[in-house]
Amino acid sequence: MAERQDGFCLREVLAAFRACLTAEQTVLMDPYLRGWNGLIRFLNSLGTIFSFVSKDAVTKIQIMEKYRSSDQRERYETLQTMVEYELASGLVSLKNRGECPESGCRTILRLHRALHWLQMFLEGLRTSQEDSKTSVICTDSYNASLANYHPWVIRKAATLAFCALPTRNAFLENMNLGTPEEAVDMLGEALPYVCKVYEITEELYAKHKMLDLP
Numbered sequence: 001m002a003e004r005q006d007g008f009c010l011r012e013v014l015a016a017f018r019a020c021l022t023a024e025q026t027v028l029m030d031p032y033l034r035g036w037n038g039l040i041r042f043l044n045s046l047g048t049i050f051s052f053v054s055k056d057a058v059t060k061i062q063i064m065e066k067y068r069s070s071d072q073r074e075r076y077e078t079l080q081t082m083v084e085y086e087l088a089s090g091l092v093s094l095k096n097r098g099e100c101p102e103s104g105c106r107t108i109l110r111l112h113r114a115l116h117w118l119q120m121f122l123e124g125l126r127t128s129q130e131d132s133k134t135s136v137i138c139t140d141s142y143n144a145s146l147a148n149y150h151p152w153v154i155r156k157a158a159t160l161a162f163c164a165l166p167t168r169n170a171f172l173e174n175m176n177l178g179t180p181e182e183a184v185d186m187l188g189e190a191l192p193y194v195c196k197v198y199e200i201t202e203e204l205y206a207k208h209k210m211l212d213l214p
C-alpha cells in the first residue's frame with residue numbers, strides 16, 4: 001500500500017483515547033470525540049463502500065460536538081457530568097427512543113458499543129498471524145459485539161463491506177506507524193488506554209442501568 005498522503009497516523013488517534021482518561025477515572029468528552037474523528041478519517045480512506053458506516057458515526061459525533069459548543073457545554077465536559085446532567089434534567093428516555101432521540105447518553109452509548117468492536121478488532125489484528133484475513137478478524141469482532149445491536153440488513157451490509165478490507169499487512173502499514181511489526185508494538189502499548197476508556201464507560205452506564213437505552 002502506498003504511503004498515505006493525508007497525514008493520518010493512528011498514533012494520534014490512540015493518543016486521543018489516552019488523553020480521555022483523568023486521574024479521577026472520568027472520561028473527557030473532547031479527546032473522545034477527537035479520537036472518533038480520527039477513526040472516521042481512516043475509515044473514509046478505505047473506500048466509499050464504508051460510507052454508510054462513517055455517515056452514521058459522523059452524525060453521532062456531530063450531535064455531541066453540538067452539545068460541547070452549546071450554552072450547556074460544561075455539562076458535557078466528561079461522560080460522567082453528561083450522565084448526571086441528562087438524568088437529573090429528564091433528558092434521557094429509558095423506554096422510548098422517540099422521546100429523546102438525540103440525548104447525549106444514547107448517542108455516546110452507540111459509539112461506546114462501536115468502541116468495543118474497535119478494541120476487539122485491533123486486538124485481533126495485533127495478535128493474528130501475518131497471513132490472517134482482515135475481513136475475518138473484522139467479521140468475528142463485529143459478530144461478537146456491535147452486530148448484536150443491528151438489524152439483519154445492516155449486519156448483511158457490514159459483512160459484505162468487510163470483504164473489501166485490505167490484507168493484514170497492508171492494513172497495518174496504512175495506520176502509518178512504520179512497519180507492520182512496529183504497528184503491532186504500538187497497538188500493544190496503546191490498546192490498554194482504549195480498553196480503560198471502554199471499561200469506565202461500561203461501568204458508568206451499568207451503574208445507571210443505561211446499557212440498553214433505546
Ligand SMILES: CCCCCCCC/C=C\CCCCCCCC(=O)N[C@@H](COP(=O)(O)O)[C@H](O)/C=C/CCCCCCCCCCCCC
Pocket residue numbers: 010039040042043050052053056057110111113114117138142146149154158165175214
Ligand atoms: C486505524 C484504526 C483501525 C481501525 C479503523 C476503524 C475505523 C472505524 C471507524 C468507525 C467505526 C464504526 C463506527 C460505527 C458506529 C455505529 C453506531 C451504530 O451502531 N449505529 C446504529 C444504531 O444507531 P441508532 O439507529 O440507534 O441511532 C446504526 O443503525 C448503524 C448504522 C450504520 C452501520 C454500522 C455498521 C458498523 C460496522 C462497524 C465496523 C466498521 C468497519 C471498519 C473497517 C475497518
